[in-house]
Amino acid sequence: MTATGIVLITRDRRERTLRTLGVLTALPQRPPIVVVDNASADGTADAVRHHHPHVRVVRAHKNHGAPARTLGARMLATPYVAFSDDDSWWAPDALTRAEEHFARSPRLGLIAARTLVGPEQTEDPLNEVLATSPLGTAADLPGPSVLGFLACASVVRRNAFLAAGGYSELLHFGAEETLLAIDLAAAGWGVAYCADVVAHHHPDRGGRLGREIRLRRNTLLTTWLRRPWPVVAADTAALALAARTDPGARRVLAAAAPKLLTAMGNRRRLPGRVEHDLTLL
Secondary structure (H helix, E strand, O other): OOOEEEEEEEOOOHHHHHHHHHHHOOOOOOOOEEEEEOOOOOOHHHHHHHHOOOOEEEEOOOOOOOOHHHHHHHHOOOOEEEEEEOOEEEOOOHHHHHHHHHHHOOOEEEEEEEEEEOOOOEEOHHHHHHHOOOOOOOOOOOOOEOOOOOHHHEEEEHHHHHHOOOOOOOOOOOOOHHHHHHHHHHOOOEEEEEEEEEEEEOOOOOOHHHHHHHHHHHHHHHHHHHOOHHHHHHHHHHHHHHHOOOHHHHHHHHHHHHHHHHHHHOOOOOOHHHHHHHHHO
């Protein structure tokens, strides 16, 4: 039995979910799989139960967004958890390689995998960014230290992930990875890019405008949640200035404004070493 379970989150993408589960259930490690259905209206949960009776299904009553991954991780008993979306899956040897890295590196809390995109298996541009991280490679980690990753191409040490709080309810979806990465680093865990752990991602290219607004909103909220006040003031002022002429910036401010009070109430100061690394990045 593998030491890694898989959490797959989905919403209203029944056929994609079934196709992805066809790949995940065929992995040689036969990992336990939890599907968290974010309140789908297309029969996704029932279809998974019918076609994959050995997969555990959690049917949420609302769309939790990224924090659905946290719900799924709580359902597993494995020491490591690999995350998939309904359009991403793992290479046959990925989970084994991830387990080897965790076993050799007790401080390793999260692996950012190498992501290959689409049927052509092109390199995700993020791979190069992570591989050339200016934070370098610590002696006790298996790859470059990073403070970012792709959620659907990551593997976590379950106890570290849950102790850090998992994914933020405030952020919901979009750029949710940065907050988790810096919270893991603040707790002393390593976050490393491991090019030999490979994930496949076949993303839907639709809805890019809405996604861009969410990314920029959550980047601002993460700043409010963890960065020093001078950084908060500078980033917020820059966005407000841009909003005078940029409709996109105005949408970002409008989306962030209702959440800023909650963000302010959940602020935590980062250790100096983590703030230093963020400044480098």
